[in-house]
Amino acid sequence: MLESGRKTLFSFPYKRSPDQSATTPAHHPVIIIGAGPVGLALAIDLAQRDIAVVLLDDADRIGEGSRAICFAKKTLEIFDRLGCVAPMLEKGVRWSVGKVFQGEELLYGFDLLAEEGHKMPAFINLQQYHVEKHLVDRAGQLPLINIRWGNRVTDIASRHDGAALTIETPDGAYALNCDWLVACDGARSPTRTRLGLDFAGEVFEDQFLIADVHMTADFPVERWFWFDPPFHSGQSALLHKQPDDIWRIDLQLGRDADTQTERKPDNVIARIKRMLGHGNFTLEWVSIYTFQCRKLERLIHDRVIFAGDSAHQVSPFGARGANSGVQDAQNLGWKLAAVLTGKAGPNLLTSYDRERSEAADENIRQSTRATDFLAPHSAAEKHLRNAALALAKHTDFAKRMVNSGRLSVPTAYHDSPLSSADDTDWRVGVSPGAPVPDATLAMKDRTVFLSELLGPDFTLLLSSRQVVMDNPALSILVIGADGDWSDPQSQFAERFAFGLHGAILLRPDGHVAARTQTFSQGWLDKAMHKAMGY
Numbered sequence: 001m002l003e004s005g006r007k008t009l010f011s012f013p014y015k016r017s018p019d020q021s022a023t024t025p026a027h028h029p030v031i032i033i034g035a036g037p038v039g040l041a042l043a044i045d046l047a048q049r050d051i052a053v054v055l056l057d058d059a060d061r062i063g064e065g066s067r068a069i070c071f072a073k074k075t076l077e078i079f080d081r082l083g084c085v086a087p088m089l090e091k092g093v094r095w096s097v098g099k100v101f102q103g104e105e106l107l108y109g110f111d112l113l114a115e116e117g118h119k120m121p122a123f124i125n126l127q128q129y130h131v132e133k134h135l136v137d138r139a140g141q142l143p144l145i146n147i148r149w150g151n152r153v154t155d156i157a158s159r160h161d162g163a164a165l166t167i168e169t170p171d172g173a174y175a176l177n178c179d180w181l182v183a184c185d186g187a188r189s190p191t192r193t194r195l196g197l198d199f200a201g202e203v204f205e206d207q208f209l210i211a212d213v214h215m216t217a218d219f220p221v222e223r224w225f226w227f228d229p230p231f232h233s234g235q236s237a238l239l240h241k242q243p244d245d246i247w248r249i250d251l252q253l254g255r256d257a258d259t260q261t262e263r264k265p266d267n268v269i270a271r272i273k274r275m276l277g278h279g280n281f282t283l284e285w286v287s288i289y290t291f292q293c294r295k296l297e298r299l300i301h302d303r304v305i306f307a308g309d310s311a312h313q314v315s316p317f318g319a320r321g322a323n324s325g326v327q328d329a330q331n332l333g334w335k336l337a338a339v340l341t342g343k344a345g346p347n348l349l350t351s352y353d354r355e356r357s358e359a360a361d362e363n364i365r366q367s368t369r370a371t372d373f374l375a376p377h378s379a380a381e382k383h384l385r386n387a388a389l390a391l392a393k394h395t396d397f398a399k400r401m402v403n404s405g406r407l408s409v410p411t412a413y414h415d416s417p418l419s420s421a422d423d424t425d426w427r428v429g430v431s432p433g434a435p436v437p438d439a440t441l442a443m444k445d446r447t448v449f450l451s452e453l454l455g456p457d458f459t460l461l462l463s464s465r466q467v468v469m470d471n472p473a474l475s476i477l478v479i480g481a482d483g484d485w486s487d488p489q490s491q492f493a494e495r496f497a498f499g500l501h502g503a504i505l506l507r508p509d510g511h512v513a514a515r516t517q518t519f520s521q522g523w524l525d526k527a528m529h530k531a532m533g534y
Helices: 037-048 073-081 085-091 128-140 190-194 265-276 321-340 348-374 379-392 396-401 491-496 521-531
Strands: 002-004 026-033 053-057 070-072 093-095 097-102 105-111 123-125 145-149 152-159 162-169 172-183 199-214 223-227 236-242 246-254 282-296 304-306 440-443 446-449 458-462 474-478 503-506 512-516
Touching (some): 026 321, 037 053, 037 128, 037 321, 073 085, 073 321, 085 128, 097 379, 105 379, 128 145, 172 190, 265 282, 321 348, 458 521, 503 521
Parallel strands (some): 026 053, 026 172
Antiparallel strands (some): 097 105, 162 172, 199 282
């Protein structure tokens, strides 16, 4: 990736740590490498579970282009649980509507959150540097997080019982030991390279120009995507609004484009002038990239765990990179905390590898399909693509074939070893492994969202009052006619669909662990036992 127009927005001066003066290497339960959205989200999650974390980053600043800008509903729910979503929602541009054009003609539009009863919007557009700053601010409120800026890891020795690190700083090198090391150090992951791990997958030859421009415009807050627009003949284009009158523009360049020529400001400005029909804008940031869809075969290697772009990489279309990485952190946090506190079964942490590998495979599959549609590799593929576009305005089946980047959604863990099988033939509602939908609930004159009531541990949803043994790792919500919470708009009943004596067990990461039509203490004990990796 080639970048220009870099800005330093937030600086964090290097500070010497007491560990650097120790006569023997200090030991920490968890060390995370990389203070991006994934590493910061994981550190906050662990700290809120009373696990101390050292977070190392080789930089001393935030702000090198906006990079990721689209943050999805599930990710926003995670940020809400981490205690930092409010300023993001205040700053971000909310949107749910997208439009797809061919030439100048509208093919169709879509709404990603047409139904009511969700606390979070479908997406917000917010520059990654703002997201990182809000995460850093939240981390600074938690005494169990020690962020060390200007600390570059230069060597890693992975062992069966932990990892040993050598770290370079402005004051020289020092050493640390840890029980668990989590690499959140990006697509070029030095950790992955040091361990000699293969990052297998496909690298596409097609090139895309990505630019952030500052301008005042009255375009609606929607995602606009063009196939073969008049201002960029034979290619594709994308337009998105960000805060502060910044607009994201993506332009397909083709395989043979000369990157050094295309990234020159005069050439970029000329292309954007053709798109907008005027030159009343300033160029903020430019990058040229190729698509890569790759992943590690395994995400856990002894005591070293990979998350985010260090573990898997997809194309930007569909907003699957940062969102998937934050969801890695959500999946890993409660499991790693359970291991460190001696509460986990033997299969709990290994389920991170299985579940998030399933998510990575899904994201790579969707990303590859989008890339193949945007840039067909053969005449036959291009002919099929053009036929789908020609029919899309008139037929629903052709609209489903058009792929301008399927937008990020959380993965349902269909093959999770933590899920219990249904005890009856369910045909509706959320199944084990699925992410939990939101819904509006009420108590007297108080209205809340279900997502606001889910705590850091397991949650048992009951449709009627039942006798349940006390368990500090379990909170109970009774939702129904004789419950603590009512379902005034029937959203909960429609989305969860269990009967009068039913129950649903939710995992700490907001996925369904088990469900039953007839609750019993025995069912609950078995479901929780399995969900903890036994």
